[in-house]
Each structure stands twice: as structure tokens, then as C-alpha cells.
Amino acid sequence: MLVTGGSGGIGSACVRAFAAEGARVAIHYHLGRERADALADELGVTAVAVGADLTEEDQVDRLFAETREAIGLIDVCAAVAGVWPRDDEPVWRLSLARWEMILRANLTATFLTARAFLREVKDTGHGSLVLVGSTAGRFGEAGHADYASAKAAIQVGLLLSLKNEIVRIAPSARVNAVAPGWTYSEMTRGRLDEEEVEHLTRTMALRKVAVAEDIARAVVVLASDQLSGHVTGEVITVAGGMEGRLLHP
Numbered sequence: 001m002l003v004t005g006g007s008g009g010i011g012s013a014c015v016r017a018f019a020a021e022g023a024r025v026a027i028h029y030h031l032g033r034e035r036a037d038a039l040a041d042e043l044g045v046t047a048v049a050v051g052a053d054l055t056e057e058d059q060v061d062r063l064f065a066e067t068r069e070a071i072g073l074i075d076v077c078a079a080v081a082g083v084w085p086r087d088d089e090p091v092w093r094l095s096l097a098r099w100e101m102i103l104r105a106n107l108t109a110t111f112l113t114a115r116a117f118l119r120e121v122k123d124t125g126h127g128s129l130v131l132v133g134s135t136a137g138r139f140g141e142a143g144h145a146d147y148a149s150a151k152a153a154i155q156v157g158l159l160l161s162l163k164n165e166i167v168r169i170a171p172s173a174r175v176n177a178v179a180p181g182w183t184y185s186e187m188t189r190g191r192l193d194e195e196e197v198e199h200l201t202r203t204m205a206l207r208k209v210a211v212a213e214d215i216a217r218a219v220v221v222l223a224s225d226q227l228s229g230h231v232t233g234e235v236i237t238v239a240g241g242m243e244g245r246l247l248h249p
Helices: 009-020 033-046 057-071 096-124 145-168 194-203 212-223
Strands: 002-004 025-029 047-051 076-079 128-132 174-180 235-238
Touching: 002 009, 002 057, 002 096, 009 025, 009 033, 009 076, 009 212, 025 033, 025 057, 033 047, 047 057, 057 096, 076 096, 076 212, 096 128, 096 145, 128 145, 128 212, 145 174, 174 212, 212 235
Parallel strands: 002 025, 002 076, 025 047, 076 128, 128 174, 174 235
Antiparallel strands: none
């Protein structure tokens, strides 16, 4: 199986969770080669690190070819890789360059990953794809309209199209998504101090920020034919009961 963004916080938690279930895992990285290599060394023969820029289709094709050569059958893919811009930019200040970069790093990268995986499924006749979206794609996120738009497209339009298309080539193959809320990870490092957590969790029934392992467990469940074999086209939100309104004064 393949985990894109496997060198990051949520991605590495997914890698460890799948490895704990006995899977052979390809750990994709783009800029985090040292982290990916260290994780592969930690897990031993069950894991291998493979690099690629997921916004470039030739590199995505090479990623899948190298993964297939290294671990064999690619029957599961967790498309975790994504980019959240730290700077708060309302739309009236948002540059076209950032808009296009964020959509390419999230939506286009996920499309290219999904396309390559479906080509594997076409050859093997089965598979499970788990996309990683965000609560930003459900509730929006002021100052990050580019990121919210990309994640909404992933967990609605792309997901619902893929779950209907994949059964044309493999009748029992599935596509689902996980939408994390605020999570302690590489992307949010330095942002989630005590005061910020107090503010953010006012919209959540469970007043705590998720850890990467919370997301990873949901990804593993959706990937498993045994645990969720009759589930497809669904989004599991892992966000402590987040709503688009204040729950706590």
C-alpha cells in the first residue's frame, strides 16, 4: 500500500498504523526525505521511502511504478499529502499565484494520485482509496479560501465521482474520505498554543485538538474491506463534534 505525505505528521501516523496491521507500506515524501528514511528504517522490511512531487504527473507515475517494484501489489492508497498555507489572506488580498499553488498542491495532487491508483485497480480488479480532506472543506475557513475550496472539491465532487467510477473497473473497490479538524501535526506546529486551542475548541463538543493517531485510525478503518467493506463515497469527520457555530461561551 501507499501513503502519500507519509513523512508528515498525519501521514507518518497512518504509515505506523498500517504497518501495525501487517501491511507493507510505501512512504511517500516530497521535501521530507530524512523523516521518510528514518521512518522506513524504524519499521524495517515492511516499509520503503519513495519521493515525488505530486503536482507533476510524470513523477506521480514514477512513484507508483517504484512503489509497485518495491512492495508489489498496491491495493490500498491513503492520499494524505496536502499543503495548508500559514498566512491568513482574505479573498480581497489573495493573490492568483497563491490560489493556484494551493489548489495544485491539494486538489491537483490528489487527482493525480487517485488517477494513478485507479489505473492500478484496473489491472488488479480490487482496491481501496482513502482521500484526506478537512473540516475547512465543510465549514469554510476565513483567510484560507484557497485551501477550503480545494478540500471541499476533494471530499465532495472528486470523492463522489470516483466512488461511482471505480466500480466500473472493480465492482467491490471503494473510495472514501476522512476530514480532520484541528490536529497537532507538522502543518500546525507553533500555531496551537493554549490560548489558541481555547479559542478554536469553542465550536467543538470535545474541547481538545486531535492527535495524528486519531486521524490514522479512521483512515485504516475506511481502508479495510473487513471493517468497512460496504462503505463507499462517505466522509468521516474527525473533529471532536465540530459545528459551524459556537457551542461554548
